[in-house]
Amino acid sequence: MPNPSCVIVWFRKDLRLSDNPALAKAGESGLPVLPLFILDEEGEGEWPDGAASRWWLHHSLARLGEQLESLGSRLILRRGSSWQVLSDLVESEAAVEVYWNRRYEPAIVDRDTEIKKRLADIGAQGRSFNGSLLHSPPQIANKSGSPFKVFTPFWKHLKPRSVRQLSDAPKTLEAPQKWPQSDPLEAFDLLPEIPWDEAFYDHWTPGEKGARERLSMFAKQGLARYDDQRDLPAEDGVSRLSPHLHFGEISPVQLWRELESDEAEPYLRQIVWREFAHHLLFHFPDTPSKPLRPEFEDFPWKKNQKALRAWKKGQTGYPIVDAGMRQLWTTGWMHNRVRMIASSFLVKHLLIPWQEGAAWFWDTLVDADLANNTMGWQWIGGCGADAAPYFRIFNPITQGQRFDSEGEYVRRWVPELAKLPNKYLFAPWEASEEELESANVTLGETYPRPIVGHAEGRQAALDAYQRMKEKKEEAS
Template sequence: MSLAIVWLRRDLRLADNPALHAACAAHERVLPVYIHAPQEEGEWAPGAASRWWLHHSLAALESSLHGHHSTLHLRAGDSLGELAALIRATGAAAVYWNRLYEPAAIARDTRIKQALREQGVAAHSFNAALWREPWQIATKTGDPYRVFTPYWRNLRTLIDEGEPLPVPQPLRGATAEGGVSLESLELLPRIRWDAGMAAAWTPGERGAQELLELFADDAVADYAEGRDIPSRHGTSRLSPHLHFGEISPRQAQAGLRALLAKRGGKRPDVEPFLRELGWREFAHHLMFHFPETHTANFNPKFDGFPWAADDEALIERWQRGRTGIPLVDAGMRELWHTGWMHNRVRMVVASFFTKNLRQHWHHGARWFWDTLVDADLPNNSLGWQWVAGCGADAAPYFRVFNPVSQSQKFDAKGEYLARWLPELANAVPALRHEPWKDPSLLRKSGYPAPMVDLGESRAAALEAFQAVKS
């Protein structure tokens, strides 16, 4: 009886899972396996928020597999060693997996595929995370794209092809000895600070589908404008589900259109949402072709940029939401409490960090990596370099987000500020944006005065930029 191992990583779903689908089609039995191997990720091992999500995503996947009379086999250790042990124990003829695109993952998977084939075991890998592989999209001269708009123009012509794969039927699961329990992976925090995340999220394939339905009901019709309003659920909030592979871009696209068709009436324009998914795809494209972008400036001119000296006390105030700049602090507290931050606010807090404080973008990227439930190496690197001005298709360095005007424009009534800054909740909206204009409010509320002058720090950042220009 032919048996195959399906090696799951960040593809924690049953539907539209090409590796699982192919294995079930070619073999009589399949063994779904997850191997916990953070040491293979090196310095970019999953952060605390990602580990929290992973625990619950694996639990959800276990439950889904049980519903199909199958089980999830968990292991911990070296991926190749654990796969080899499973092959010996089960007599598996093949290993199937879906590809990852970070440099360390590519190197590991290449090594494993070669080792398996040398042992006479078939190794098959698939694309489950992207509309198109990073090497399938190229300029007319065959080069990788460096600018988003022409990249998206090319990709957009290709994404309407094909339908998501169904859950394999039947899914004939196998079992194996030597597994470990989910609890033994110790993914959850020992000091339970995760109540806010538990209240905000439902990890797993079902949670992703529920969010997609909510988005179709409430937000997609006003997405082009609503996605900029941090006090509203104007975005899909699918980013962590996409990162862990609980939903694919193809599922999001097809599912959204199917949901809208059922509701009848005039269908809202989904193109702005698809374009945002395109940015995720572009980030993977860049990291595949330029694998140092998570550590090195994409624009080498910034290698000589005069960043301010590392200041741990200053960085900690930013991390804890105690800068005295309301929109920045609200965003950082939302991040700490829920493991997520509204995208508009992400740009503002990153601009404040890299320009008003002139701290190196590496420090901000690492904090986001540890605290975001959607921490994704390509997207995190692209976002921070874009705001800092040193990345591909970057915002020009002289674009410095003004946190006050941003909150006045996108949170006019101060609702988002009041939610995350209880010290200012009773202030009139105008003072929520600029509480330092009333010193008595600062004294009574305990909210800190601004740690920097926005105008002076902006001017200093622009002056420092002259070193890059020259």
């Protein structure tokens, strides 16, 4: 026999109990609450979670399940079509409402809209809430009623707007009289068979508790020096909250309300930058695969699988680029300044399409967020909203010298260069044979020679940009 009427809380990218609008409203219903997570890979459209994100998801779901059990509840896990799972549970458990927090990725918006309609057809109500952003994208527009395409006006528009009130975590949750069957977490096969994730455990603590601990540490030790140190990859100068935000283990509203101050403004701007990314993705849903600036569809990109593999493996011959790519592979994360340097190298020095870089980041980042990843790559490629001009080309040598002046970051991630003096650390090919030998470096053997010269790569990028401009002018 089915349970007496209950409500389903459908967890997605909101794997927390505190400040969870959908969970709070479900608790206020007075009915038993059935927490549910569905692994619906087909429902994610072209962007199911990459390998590093799947690792994080496994551990975050385990932590959420433990939290719910401490409240006398449990997390029901199912794999398959979101609609099929929901409709089966609505029928078998006599659920009258399904609560969830909205996601704003294009494929998810379409899917959820259809699910709401179909729930109504079977006598249940779908109720959704904004639990992932400061403000819902449809509610934000410029003075002409159009989407923002430049960050500074977007920031000025959002900064004075009040954010919603925080909702408390439930102290208890009324359980159904009988729990439906749940898949074991291990059946989701989220963890890798080959243990390439070993170092992840030293760097991350997925789950709401881990997010709170990270925020507390940043507020006490990192916030005051954030503006000065956020561009220095050797320093612990950033919050590292991005994967916690992506999986909804903490909300941007929690960060905003807990950190809001003049001192925190440089960091809060980054929260709004994240907001801007989601605003753009919502209004321009083709941008994960197509440039926002259409002229870049005719950009003369190159296909160079050998160079792409060298970039992925951190074997480009440019130490700051290689350090970042190795940090990414080892920890599932890369410092943001180095992300910009490494990304610029791929699309400008190598002329490899930004979509190739976005796909690699998607698979290897624990904070792989479709909106942030898309905007970041289009920004560096010069083809998105408020993007860096394409002709602005990062010099990987001077960037390393400027932001890793003592070489601590490079020496950590490219240890074969550890004995080189700072003078040559970011351009080891400039060292004499004697200096290389003294540092136990043999170019082409223990460390690669540059796969492209900086001046050569820069000029090729400028030439390609000029050809695109000329083609646009001919067409107009």
